[in-house]
Every structure is written in structure tokens, then in C-alpha cells.
Amino acid sequence: MTRRTRASHGAPAAGRPSHSVGASRSRPGRTSRPVHRSAKREDGSGPGAKGRGGSGPGDEKRPLKTLERVLSKAGLGSRVEARRWIHAGRVIVNGRTIEDPDHWVDLERDRVQFDGRPLQTRERVYLLLYKPTGYLTTYRDPQQRPTVYDLIRDVDTFISPVGRLDLDTSGLLLMTNDSQFAERVTNPDSHVPKTYLVKASIRLTDPQLQHLRDGIELADGPTRPAHVVRIRDSEKYTHFEITLTEGRNRQVRRMVEALGATVLKLVRVRIGPIGIGTLPIGAWRMLTPAEMRMFGPARRRTVARTLSGPRGRQ
Numbered sequence: 001m002t003r004r005t006r007a008s009h010g011a012p013a014a015g016r017p018s019h020s021v022g023a024s025r026s027r028p029g030r031t032s033r034p035v036h037r038s039a040k041r042e043d044g045s046g047p048g049a050k051g052r053g054g055s056g057p058g059d060e061k062r063p064l065k066t067l068e069r070v071l072s073k074a075g076l077g078s079r080v081e082a083r084r085w086i087h088a089g090r091v092i093v094n095g096r097t098i099e100d101p102d103h104w105v106d107l108e109r110d111r112v113q114f115d116g117r118p119l120q121t122r123e124r125v126y127l128l129l130y131k132p133t134g135y136l137t138t139y140r141d142p143q144q145r146p147t148v149y150d151l152i153r154d155v156d157t158f159i160s161p162v163g164r165l166d167l168d169t170s171g172l173l174l175m176t177n178d179s180q181f182a183e184r185v186t187n188p189d190s191h192v193p194k195t196y197l198v199k200a201s202i203r204l205t206d207p208q209l210q211h212l213r214d215g216i217e218l219a220d221g222p223t224r225p226a227h228v229v230r231i232r233d234s235e236k237y238t239h240f241e242i243t244l245t246e247g248r249n250r251q252v253r254r255m256v257e258a259l260g261a262t263v264l265k266l267v268r269v270r271i272g273p274i275g276i277g278t279l280p281i282g283a284w285r286m287l288t289p290a291e292m293r294m295f296g297p298a299r300r301r302t303v304a305r306t307l308s309g310p311r312g313r314q
Contacts, residue, residue: 068101075122075157078139126287131173137164171268191245199265204238
């Protein structure tokens with residue numbers, strides 16, 4: 001299969017419908033980032049307005065995002081790239097050049113331009129990748145090690161991983177430019193189950209597997225109850241399946257280590273209703289509309305791009 005060259009993120013792609021992002025507000029004078037704030041202003045003015053916005057009948061709370069995040073989620077490039085473009089003076093908000101990547105943007109009122117063109121909303125993309133071991137879940141590695149982006153060069157818009165998989169962990173990785181979808185999947189409050197196949201370094205007893213089910217005390221607190229099924233035992237090793245509803249750093253590995261063993265092989269095979277199926281390792285495909293519906297009611301009306309079969313490394 002012929003692979004397309006990764007699209008340049010230096011400027012918005014031509015030929016796509018433009019969409020301006022709705023009156024700028026100055027960054028709040030605190031370091032924490034609010035999820036929602038009242039975006040209504042006393043005079044409806046743009047950046048530099050002294051009024052912080054009133055609250056009254058009909059005032060609604062709308063999401064604010066930092067400027068770097070707005071550019072990244074629009075599919076132009078990574079947040080690191082977005083910060084560099086903003087510092088270079090390539091971004092205008094409501095007619096004023098903004099060089100602060102942490103400038104707050106009202107997604108419904110602010111008018112954002114990149115290189116003189118209105119910021120465009122890219123088609124929402126929902127991708128499933130079978131990540132091999134040896135690939136980092138990051139955009140660029142200072143040590144020049146392979147990353148998951150090396151496997152999706154055919155994708156012509158920037159997408160971000162939904163959660164992460166360690167360098168030595170393989171399996172299902174979702175990637176998207178829909179931040180609300182990503183938040184829903186990764187937020188522990190959503191209780192989206194994630195299922196892994198595990199090869200332990202020793203034969204685990206039934207009480208040890210029950211300990212995994214009941215929850216294990218880790219350095220960052222007790223784990224939630226897990227669903228654990230013994231698949232098979234060899235002379236030296238136990239193979240089992242574990243389903244978690246939380247996603248702490250290296251959680252499965254730390255839980256097994258708490259039993260006095262180590263993980264020799266770890267593969268994520270399912271996230272929520274989506275399984276890896278027969279997708280070849282290193283290949284990817286788009287989620288189907290039916291799969292998207294299985295995640296529950298839509299956050300907003302979007303269209304998932306669908307392909308007929310797997311792409312990437314075969």
C-alpha cells in the first residue's frame with residue numbers, strides 16, 4: 001500500500017470550510033485552569049475588556065481553553081508546536097496578535113486566525129491503533145525513538161492519544177482530535193473498563209488472583225475492584241485477563257509486582273465496547289459510527305471518518 005506523506009501542520013489545509021472560534025478574555029490571574037467560566041461580558045467587547053463578565057438571566061457557562069490547546073485540538077499540530085507558533089506571532093485573536101500560549105479563549109465568541117486565515121475546524125477523527133512494543137505514546141522523542149505517530153503517517157490531521165501505553169506494552173490505543181471524547185474515555189469518573197492480557201513471571205495462586213480482584217494497596221492508594229480471569233498456566237507462568245475501571249500510571253505492572261511477581265507481557269485488548277479484534281499489530285483503522293454509538297450519547301453532532309479496512313504497517 002502506498003503511504004501518503006504526513007500533512008504539514010505549518011498552516012491550515014486549503015479547501016476546508018472555515019470556522020471562526022466565537023470575544024477574547026484575558027487570562028485569569030491564577031494558575032489553575034477552570035473547566036468552565038461565565039463568558040458573558042459587561043459590554044461584549046473583545047480582548048482587553050476590563051469587565052470580567054456579568055452573571056444574570058440567560059447567562060450561560062461556556063468552555064474556555066488555552067490558545068495552545070485550541071490550535072492543537074483544531075488539528076494543526078502538537079501543543080509544543082502550537083506554543084512555538086504562538087510565540088512567533090503567527091496567531092491573532094479578535095484582531096490582536098497574541099504571543100501567550102496560555103491566553104484563555106472563549107470557543108463560542110473568539111475569532112482566532114492562524115497565519116492570517118480563520119482557524120478551521122477539522123473533521124472529527126476517531127482512530128484505533130494496534131500499538132506494538134517499542135513505540136512511545138508521544139509525538140516526538142528527544143532520543144529519536146519510534147513513536148506511534150510513525151505508524152499513522154497517512155492521517156492528514158493531528159490527533160492525540162486517548163491515554164497512554166508504556167513503551168513495553170502493546171495493544172489497543174485510541175487516538176482522536178475530539179477532546180470531549182478523550183476526556184470521557186480517560187476520566188476515572190466515567191468508569192470506562194479497559195481489559196488487558198497479562199503474562200506473569202510466576203504461577204499465581206488462586207488467592208493471589210483474588211487479591212487482584214479485591215483491590216491492592218499501592219503507593220498512590222488502593223485500587224478499585226477488578227475483574228480477573230485465569231486463562232491458562234504453563235510450567236512457570238500464569239496468563240490471565242484483567243479489566244480495570246481506572247487508569248493509573250503502570251497500574252497493572254504495579255499490581256502484579258505487589259504479588260511478588262513481574263509482568264513479562266502486557267497487551268491491552270479492549271477499551272469499553274471496542275476490542276482489538278483481528279487488526280494486525282502496527283495497523284490502524286477508524287472507528288465505525290456503530291462503535292461510536294456504543295460509547296453512549298454523542299457529546300455533540302460529529303461525523304467519524306470511516307475507512308473500509310486496516311491501514312498502516314501490515
